[in-house]
Amino acid sequence: MKLRVGFGFDVHKFAENRELWLGGIRLEHDKGLLGHSDADVLIHAICDALLGAAHMRDIGYHFPDNAGEYKNIDSKILLRQTVKLIATKGYRIGNIDATICAERPKLKVHIPLMQRTLANVMNIDEEDVTVKATTTEQLGFTGREEGISAYATVLLEKE
Numbered sequence: 001m002k003l004r005v006g007f008g009f010d011v012h013k014f015a016e017n018r019e020l021w022l023g024g025i026r027l028e029h030d031k032g033l034l035g036h037s038d039a040d041v042l043i044h045a046i047c048d049a050l051l052g053a054a055h056m057r058d059i060g061y062h063f064p065d066n067a068g069e070y071k072n073i074d075s076k077i078l079l080r081q082t083v084k085l086i087a088t089k090g091y092r093i094g095n096i097d098a099t100i101c102a103e104r105p106k107l108k109v110h111i112p113l114m115q116r117t118l119a120n121v122m123n124i125d126e127e128d129v130t131v132k133a134t135t136t137e138q139l140g141f142t143g144r145e146e147g148i149s150a151y152a153t154v155l156l157e158k159e
Contacts, residue, residue, distance in 0.1 A: 006050055007151070013141075020033060022150075036071060054089050103143055
């Protein structure tokens with residue numbers, strides 16, 4: 001069996017009059033994230049990690065932010081398409097370990113639903129998706145609540 005590891009990172013800044021989507025779920029917050037799609041930083045980081053592990057470039061290559069068909073798209077659609085893309089090269093997901101970095105909103109209570117949602121979208125076991133949340137102790141752009149970042153590591157398997 002061949003194993004490949006991928007790493008993904010994404011960041012989006014906060015904006016007025018936008019919904020906040022993280023891990024495929026909508027969260028109540030006074031601001032959302034700015035982006036061409038729904039700006040779900042967690043899903044974008046996971047997509048980049050999956051594509052990187054499969055040696056298939058990155059999310060911007062497959063889903064360009066200047067393409068009209070991706071304007072305000074639900075990032076769960078992009079994730080589902082990414083899983084199909086890596087499958088064309090014979091890869092399946094072993095596991096995902098991801099971290100969201102945000103001062104607010106507090107995410108602890110939302111993590112189980114994020115994990116369930118992501119597992120469902122990728123058609124993998126919920127125990128194979130780990131989502132964690134942290135802050136930067138009020139340091140940097142995240143600490144100043146200017147935006148949210150996310151990191152993801154994935155393991156792909158190929159027979």
